[in-house]
Amino acid sequence: VSILGLITIAFVVAAVRLGPDWHPFGAGLIPSLPSKEPAHYWFIAVSILGASISPYLFYFYSSGAIEEEWDVTYLGPNRVIAAIGMGFGGFLSIAVLVVAALVLAPRGVSVDDYHQLPQLLASPWGRVGFFLFAGCLFVTCLGATAEIALALAYQIAQGFGWNWGEDLEPREDARFSLTYSIVLVVPMLLVLIGLDPLKLTTLSMALTAASLPIAIVPFLVLMNDRKYLGEHTNGWLGNLCVLIITLLAGAVAVVSIPLEIIGGS
Numbered sequence: 001v002s003i004l005g006l007i008t009i010a011f012v013v014a015a016v017r018l019g020p021d022w023h024p025f026g027a028g029l030i031p032s033l034p035s036k037e038p039a040h041y042w043f044i045a046v047s048i049l050g051a052s053i054s055p056y057l058f059y060f061y062s063s064g065a066i067e068e069e070w071d072v073t074y075l076g077p078n079r080v081i082a083a084i085g086m087g088f089g090g091f092l093s094i095a096v097l098v099v100a101a102l103v104l105a106p107r108g109v110s111v112d113d114y115h116q117l118p119q120l121l122a123s124p125w126g127r128v129g130f131f132l133f134a135g136c137l138f139v140t141c142l143g144a145t146a147e148i149a150l151a152l153a154y155q156i157a158q159g160f161g162w163n164w165g166e167d168l169e170p171r172e173d174a175r176f177s178l179t180y181s182i183v184l185v186v187p188m189l190l191v192l193i194g195l196d197p198l199k200l201t202t203l204s205m206a207l208t209a210a211s212l213p214i215a216i217v218p219f220l221v222l223m224n225d226r227k228y229l230g231e232h233t234n235g236w237l238g239n240l241c242v243l244i245i246t247l248l249a250g251a252v253a254v255v256s257i258p259l260e261i262i263g264g265s
Contacts, residue, residue: 004139010132011095014124018102025098046253047202048093050209052086053245056151058219063154067165075232099124114198145184153180203257210253212246 034041065074100111103123109116117137121129150166156179157164163173170177191197220242223234234242 004135005143007132007135007139008092010121010125010129010136011092011099014121014129015095015098015102017124018099020098020102042252042255043206043257044202046209046249046257047205049245049249050205050207050212050253052089053212053216053242053249054208055211055215056148056155058215059155060147060151063151063158063164064166067167072232096120112198113196149180149183152183153177206253206257209249210257211250212253213250216242216246 070078099120103120104111104116109119111117118130118133121133121136123129125132153176154164156162157173157176160175162175164176165173168176190200220234220239222228224239226233
């Protein structure tokens with residue numbers, strides 16, 4: 001999935017092809033307060049945070065580390081991998097925003113349905129853009145779905161003391177396998193009964209942001225416990241950044257989610 005994910009570079013190429021005005025682009029990198037629809041603005045902001053700092057990633061990553069029996073020699077390479085991965089994802093997100101601003105904004109398109117999204121790559125790439133977008137959507141959804149399903153299965157199985165592991169045969173960890181199978185099926189049923197997948201995704205990300213203080217703070221405590229981690233505890237700067245972002249995201253989410261649901265501004 002990681003290699004297939006490189007197809008998303010199509011958005012970077014599209015952004016360059018469209019030739020944005022780099023001066024306003026640079027100015028747009030400076031954070032600013034919204035001029036209209038503040039509730040919706042902050043709702044989207046916390047949704048992005050919820051997608052970027054997701055508790056399930058901790059469970060997924062740590063469970064993989066246990067299963068593959070990592071030791072301290074894996075710390076360095078994984079720091080590099082995490083930094084490159086997050087940096088690459090953030091870079092792609094910027095490219096998507098640039099393409100959306102250049103393709104959709106001039107047409108007055110406000111995306112409220114997945115069917116509008118293929119327009120993003122159709123303009124800079126032509127007919128092949130549709131297939132590139134379909135590939136991007138498929139690969140990213142596949143990766144996220146697998147991670148979330150396994151993370152929830154890990155969490156539940158470990159909490160109840162069940163057998164668990166990707167490498168075990170289903171008969172050896174039947175309850176674990178059943179759990180992630182259910183996690184895969186239930187969202188499909190929600191979409192099949194008519195729930196809007198775009199709104200459902202955005203709301204779920206915002207709710208994730210609201211849960212960050214509960215989910216992340218215990219990890220912070222653990223990551224600063226020298227009894228368990230010895231010399232590998234977090235530094236003060238990392239602790240401060242994560243704590244501020246987590247508490248801010250949680251506070252903003254608690255305010256913005258109800259306003260978004262009731263249509264307030």
